[in-house]
Amino acid sequence: MTVTDHQGVELILLCGFLGSGKTSLVVDFLAQNDLNDTAVIINEAGEIGIDGVLVQEETTEVPFTLLSNGCVCCSLRSSLVYTVEQLLEAPRPSGSPPLRRIVLETSGVSKPSPILASLADPALVVRRLRVLVVSTFDAQVGELNSERFDEAVAQLSAAQRIVFTKLDCVDETLLPRRINYVSSINPLAQIVADTDRRILVEKAFQCYEMEQNQDEWQQQLTMRDLSTTAAHPRIHVLKGIATRALYWEDVAQWLDDLAGFCGDRLLRTKLLVHVSDCAEPILIQSVGTTYSMPRRLTKFLTEADVIVVMTMDLDAISIMNELADGIICLSNALMPTNAPQPLFNVVSH
Numbered sequence: 298m299t300v301t302d303h304q305g306v307e308l309i310l311l312c313g314f315l316g317s318g319k320t321s322l323v324v325d326f327l328a329q330n331d332l333n334d335t336a337v338i339i340n341e342a343g344e345i346g347i348d349g350v351l352v353q354e355e356t357t358e359v360p361f362t363l364l365s366n367g368c369v370c371c372s373l374r375s376s377l378v379y380t381v382e383q384l385l386e387a388p389r390p391s392g393s394p395p396l397r398r399i400v401l402e403t404s405g406v407s408k409p410s411p412i413l414a415s416l417a418d419p420a421l422v423v424r425r426l427r428v429l430v431v432s433t434f435d436a437q438v439g440e441l442n443s444e445r446f447d448e449a450v451a452q453l454s455a456a457q458r459i460v461f462t463k464l465d466c467v468d469e470t471l472l473p474r475r476i477n478y479v480s481s482i483n484p485l486a487q488i489v490a491d492t493d494r495r496i497l498v499e500k501a502f503q504c505y506e507m508e509q510n511q512d513e514w515q516q517q518l519t520m521r522d523l524s525t526t527a528a529h530p531r532i533h534v535l536k537g538i539a540t541r542a543l544y545w546e547d548v549a550q551w552l553d554d555l556a557g558f559c560g561d562r563l564l565r566t567k568l569l570v571h572v573s574d575c576a577e578p579i580l581i582q583s584v585g586t587t588y589s590m591p592r593r594l595t596k597f598l599t600e601a602d603v604i605v606v607m608t609m610d611l612d613a614i615s616i617m618n619e620l621a622d623g624i625i626c627l628s629n630a631l632m633p634t635n636a637p638q639p640l641f642n643v644v645s646h
């Protein structure tokens with residue numbers, strides 16, 4: 298892995314379980330904005346593209362592609378890469394600004410991890426595509442989907458931003474409980490739960506523009522206070538601390554080892570680390586075992602490292618036993634219900 302600077306088009310990977318309100322969110326976004334810097338791709342598992350029709354009803358201005366009859370997380374992976382490449386290459390209509398954002402609405406049963414692996418295609422990486430995972434959470438259905446379907450958990454745990462939908466159908470006294478539940482699955486995600494639909498929709502599709510929003514990033518990288526959060530029975534949220542001065546090569550090796558050991562059980566990794574061989578702190582993330590390109594953060598002032606690993610059915614002790622000589626010590630930030638406390642001590646620095 299090498300460290301690069303970033304710029305370019307942002308791809309908003311919109312996931313969320315079946316019927317959780319993805320298409321409605323896209324339709325509202327197109328309706329309330331005059332978008333000339335955005336393109337939309339809709340993926341539907343079935344042959345008949347209802348979502349696509351709904352979105353096209355709303356706009357004829359925005360470049361639109363339908364990938365139907367299969368999932369972009371399995372059968373349509375090469376079509377997805379080709380489609381994104383075409384959008385990035387297409388000449389812009391005269392008078393239009395450069396393409397800034399592609400919204401990819403995935404089918405409700407897609408898992409984000411394989412899609413992210415596809416989007417890590419070298420053809421897209423050289424075009425500096427940045428990916429932001431946004432997941433919808435149906436506040437009316439609440440916990441049910443993620444209790445029953447692995448896909449729903451994978452979508453929520455992969456997200457950098459979780460947008461609550463159907464808030465108009467939920468008693469507002471229930472909202473703190475819902476937020477608590479979502480935090481137990483993904484304490485790192487930005488939660489968007491505005492009851493004003495217009496504001497919610499705007500926030501849902503906001504580009505990260507990281508260079509301008511360092512404070513927001515810092516806030517998101519720091520885990521929320523989890524003291525009142527009830528833990529999910531299968532999801533482990535682990536925090537890490539460096540046991541000695543870090544070199545980038547060692548960090549890269551540790552991440553490879555972590556992915557190799559955890560495999561499918563690795564849901565999410567987020568590291569902001571200071572390394573001895575680079576003046577700026579480095580940000581690297583994964584969804585599943587797919588790591589994003591590491592980034593140097595030029596405006597990040599904090600001295601503290603942030604290391605968070607989220608796993609399914611795999612605790613800190615098992616990982617620490619496997620990566621025994623590791624440079625990073627993991628402990629539980631949030632204990633799954635009934636799980637034993639770790640036996641090792643966290644080494645501070």
Ligand SMILES: Nc1nc2c(ncn2[C@@H]2O[C@H](COP(=O)(O)OP(=O)(O)OP(=O)(O)O)[C@@H](O)[C@H]2O)c(=O)[nH]1
Pocket residue numbers: 313314315316317318319320321322348404405406462463464465466
């Ligand atoms: N009351 C209310 N209904 C909503 C809201 N969002 C979506 N719906 C309704 O929920 C149903 C499903 O919404 P969609 O936007 O099609 O959901 P989706 O996630 O795109 O569904 P799939 O494509 O099947 O995965 C539709 O009947 C919508 O009208 C909301 O915020 N409030």
